[in-house]
Amino acid sequence: MFKKWLLMITSIVLFSVVGAGCASSDETEKQEGKIVVTTTIGQIADIVKNVGGEHVEVTALMGPGVDPHLYQASQGDIQKLSKADMIFYNGLHLEGKMGEIFEKMAKNKPTIAVAEVIPKDKLIKSQSGTNAYDPHVWFDIDLWSYAVKEVRDELSKFDPKHQQDYKKNADEYLKSLQDVKTYAQQQIVQIPEQSRVLITAHDAFGYFGRAYGIEVKGLQGLSTDSEYGLKDVQSLVETIVSRNIKAVFIESSISEKSIKAVVEGAKKRNHKVTIGGQLFSDAMGEEGTEEGTYIGMYKHNIDTIVSALK
Numbered sequence: 001m002f003k004k005w006l007l008m009i010t011s012i013v014l015f016s017v018v019g020a021g022c023a024s025s026d027e028t029e030k031q032e033g034k035i036v037v038t039t040t041i042g043q044i045a046d047i048v049k050n051v052g053g054e055h056v057e058v059t060a061l062m063g064p065g066v067d068p069h070l071y072q073a074s075q076g077d078i079q080k081l082s083k084a085d086m087i088f089y090n091g092l093h094l095e096g097k098m099g100e101i102f103e104k105m106a107k108n109k110p111t112i113a114v115a116e117v118i119p120k121d122k123l124i125k126s127q128s129g130t131n132a133y134d135p136h137v138w139f140d141i142d143l144w145s146y147a148v149k150e151v152r153d154e155l156s157k158f159d160p161k162h163q164q165d166y167k168k169n170a171d172e173y174l175k176s177l178q179d180v181k182t183y184a185q186q187q188i189v190q191i192p193e194q195s196r197v198l199i200t201a202h203d204a205f206g207y208f209g210r211a212y213g214i215e216v217k218g219l220q221g222l223s224t225d226s227e228y229g230l231k232d233v234q235s236l237v238e239t240i241v242s243r244n245i246k247a248v249f250i251e252s253s254i255s256e257k258s259i260k261a262v263v264e265g266a267k268k269r270n271h272k273v274t275i276g277g278q279l280f281s282d283a284m285g286e287e288g289t290e291e292g293t294y295i296g297m298y299k300h301n302i303d304t305i306v307s308a309l310k
């Protein structure tokens with residue numbers, strides 16, 4: 001008798017699951033029941049994956065090697081953004097060419113700039129004056145934690161049924177971020193104080209430098225949409241020679257050409273400076289690798305910087 005009941009219940013459940021699946025092909029495409037989220041940079045997608053867990057389906061528009069400052073949305077991107085239930089982007093003009101698109105999307109769905117919830121007095125002001133801020137906030141773990149909490153709160157608002165899960169996941173993720181911060185602090189003290197100078201292609205590491213007491217210099221400014229000139233190269237070469245700097249770094253999302261010009265310039269002054277390795281600045285590594293996660297790329301940067309400068 002019991003077996004017969006069980007069989008009946010199983011078939012009813014099975015039937016309704018299959019039935020629901022057939023109800024709309026659009027829904028199955030969205031993976032039944034999951035919140036479809038589209039983000040710009042991978043660092044934000046990493047937050048949503050970790051905090052949203054099994055309840056979200058996340059796509060980042062900007063993959064490995066992609067420069068967000070110059071990024072123009074393709075037709076396919078617009079489609080992904082239109083199909084999404086929620087959109088998370090950085091803001092503070094990181095995605096300089098996408099402002100209009102976000103404005104449009106915000107009329108129909110939660111479209112959230114995660115970096116813009118950080119209190120303004122904690123941000124680094126752009127040197128060009130005006131009211132612009134350095135958008136590369138993910139390099140300061142305490143600031144990035146605001147973004148994690150914002151994702152948690154927005155997911156909970158959108159899907160209150162699972163807010164306990166979002167809270168638990170966010171707590172765990174925030175804890176692992178603090179562990180990375182501790183790791184970074186322990187590693188960076190190995191670099192002699194006078195060698196704590198980080199030279200890269202563009203000014204992406206301002207928050208990183210401030211958080212760990214490293215002086216940072218970029219050939220290009222906060223955005224890559226400004227050209228650098230011979231004068232910028234010369235002034236960077238001057239710093240390298242006068243401070244006896246041993247290594248400079250390339251970035252995965254920016255052409256190596258600019259940094260190679262600096263290395264060449266130093267060579268002409270009889271100062272040998274090497275390329276200390278590739279850092280992940282505005283884009284993360286390949287999906288499926290360590291560096292394809294926020295924590296993995298952060299550790300990669302720390303290890304690369306420390307081994308080249310210590």
Ligand SMILES: [Zn+2]
Pocket residue numbers: 069136202203204222223224281282
């Ligand atoms: Zn940048």
